[in-house]
Amino acid sequence: MKYRDLQIQTQREAPNNARTEGFSFLVRAGYLTRENVPTKLGEYAINHLIKLSSDPSFFFRLSLETLGNDRETFFSIPTGDIEIAHCANCKYTERIEFARFAKSIETSHAAPLPLEKVETPDCNTIESLANFLNISKEQTAKALMYTRVSDGKFIFVVVRGDMQLSEAKLKAQVGDVRAARAEEIVSVGAVAGYASAVGLKDALIVVDDLIPQCPNLVAGANEAGFHLKNTNYGRDYSAEIVADLVQAQGGDACVNCGNPLSVLRAIQLNDKFENILLALAETHHDDKGLTLPHPAAPFDVYLMHISGKELDTHAKADEIYTALQDAGISVLFDDREERAGVKFNDADLIGCPVRVTVGEKGLREGMVEMKKRASRDTQLVPLEEIVPLLKN
Secondary structure, eight states: OBGGGGTOOOOSSOOTTOOSHHHHHHHHTTSBOTTSOBOHHHHHHHHHHHHHTTSTTHHHHTTOOOEEOSSOEEEEOTTOSEEEEEOTTTOOEEETTTOOEEOOOSSTTSOOOOOEEEEOTTOOSHHHHHHHHTOOGGGBEEEEEEEETTTOOEEEEEEETTSOBOHHHHHHHHOOEEEOOHHHHHHTTOOTTSOOSTTOOSEEEEEETTGGGOOSEEEEEEETTEEEEEEOBTTTBOOSEEEOOBOOOTTOEETTTOOBOEEEEEEEOTTOHHHHHHHHHHHSBOSSSBOOOTTTSSOSEEEEEOOOSSSOHHHHHHHHHHHHHHTTOOEEEEOOOOOHHHHHHHHHHHTOSEEEEEOHHHHHTTEEEEEETTOSOEEEEEHHHHHHHHHO
C-alpha cells in the first residue's frame, strides 16, 4: 500500500483532547481523527486485526496483557468505560456488577432472639439507624423496592446493610425492573425508609444469599419511626428467591482464593477492534510514536526513499516495493517527495516493525538501510538480500 493511497495525515503535536498516550499517538500517526473516528489507515489496521482474530491465540500474538474470563477479554486502562473486579493472585476477572466474592459471616451461629420493636426517630437510612442504635451496619438489613416492568409485580429486595445491591444481578433473577413508586410501596404494606419483608403482602421477596446466614438483623417495622430488632430469615419472613445479589467492592475477598480483589477501569476487547487498536497503542509506544510488533502492525515494513541528486532513489524504492509485495511481505511505501526528517518522524509515529530507507549514498554501494523500530541501531543490507532477510 502506498502512503498517498491511504491519505495519511500525521500531526506533530498531541491532540488537546487526548486522555492517554496511546490515543494521542493514534491521532498523531493518522490512525484516528481527534473525534475517535478511524481514518483510511485506521480502517486498514482494524481490518488487519479482524483477519488475525480467527487465531485462538490472537491476543497473545499481539503481545497484549489482557484480563478476562471464558466470555470476555479486557484491557486495563484508567479511561476505560467498564469497571472490573480482578484478583492478582488467581486472575479471577469479572465485570464489577456480576463479580462474586467471599462474603464475611461473623455471627452465623448466634441463637435467634425474640423480635423487638423499637422507636427510631429520623432513622430512615442505614447510616442513621446504625448510629442511633450504636451498632454496625453489618447488623442491619437494607430494603430496596422495585416494580417489574413486564408484569408490574412488586419486588422487595433484602441485602445486608453494609453491602450494595447489584441491579444487574437482580435483573438476572427477576427481569427488568424500575424503582417502585410511592403508591406501590404503600399498597404492599411497606413504609419507605422503615421497610422490611416482615408482614408484606403481594410482593415477590428476593434476598441476598448472605441474609439467611445472618441472624438477629435490625430491619424496618413498616411503620414510620420504628424498626424491628432481631429479624431472622425463615422465622419472621421467607423469600421466593435467594441468590447472590450484592456488588463486589475493592478489597473484598476473591471467591476463588480469598485474596483481595482490585477494582479496575477497562475496555472490552472481544470483537471491538477499535478498542484492540487502542490497547495496542497503549502497550506499544515510546516517546517518538507507536512501536507495533509483528503481527499486530498493519504493515511489517515502512519503505521510504530519500531523493538523490544523481540516482533515482524513487524508482529503486518502487522496485523493492514490488519485490516485497511479491514475497508476501506487507509494506507501506512512503512515496512522497518529502524531506528525510519528515519521513523519519512519520515512520516513527506510524510504528511499523521495520523501516527500510533507500538513499543515494547506500545505492552507490548496492545497499539500503534497515532499522528495526524498537532498536536504535541501523544496518546496511545488500539490495539482493533485503527481501529474503525481511521474509525470514
